[in-house]
Amino acid sequence: MKEPSRSLHQNYHDNHYGFPIHDDNELFGRLILEINQAGLSWETILKKEASFREAYDNFDIQKIAAYTEADRERLLGNPGIIRNRLKVNAAIENAKTIMHLQKECGSFEKWLELNHPKTKEEWVKLFKKTFKFTGGEIVGEFLMSIGYLPGAHDASCPVYKEIIEEKPMWLK
Template identity: 80%
Template structure:
């Protein structure tokens, strides 16, 4: 199997952790709103940290945020915020915790208007990175350029997740030919 350049250069156990994400998640479309929300939470929490840190904590994030259930997170109380800020398994940053809760509320509104978070994304497709960043900054909390770029690459809305000589790139094309039309 041919990989993007960074995978073969990694040492264990990092290589296995990153390879799993690279081979089965990165760049593949997500059709479940809760999972889209979860990916957004992970990307927001990665800001200022390594992606490896987030991958290691992914299960803890999933547990802390009720399996990324948008409806549950949108109705989190101050007690829930405090619980998250004291959870050593996740990133305990008040701005990032607040962003997750506020973004869940926003996604509920988008679901009401568009039917789903995914349909909201599709409604705005295609856009280039700068257009997406502007839209996300207007719509969501804690979504700067790099967060938006990585989120959208990770779900197949922007190119760049894989090099063209990577076998995963070709696997994504088989399952999602529209990927070539992404900007």
């Protein structure tokens, strides 16, 4: 792995992967990134993360839920992100879904908490029923990356101890 790639992965691994996220917009942003990773390398997504953040209004759920056809075309024309119509449509529709979950449960995070604990298979079934473009890999990685499923780090990893101290949901 080249040095910039190693640094990119190292930063994500050491500071983000497996750590709980308590902000709905950031949770949604992670879901957008995981959906866009489908069929691509995580490195590609990490390199484009800042562009995703800019293109998708800093992952602001309310703004994205209100996107128009012009916004959809703007995203599809943006070379800084993944220009896949299904993935762009999923981001917009999933923002609308999360707004509904926020009204129903108080927040996206609370919805996740109310559905915890589940096996990976149960989570996948729930996500496929609730959200667009969410298969087994996407759901599994999303939930591991935010602390809802174990597996982001093993016990021999130095970051594991930090994550345990933050009390991820799979420990509760």
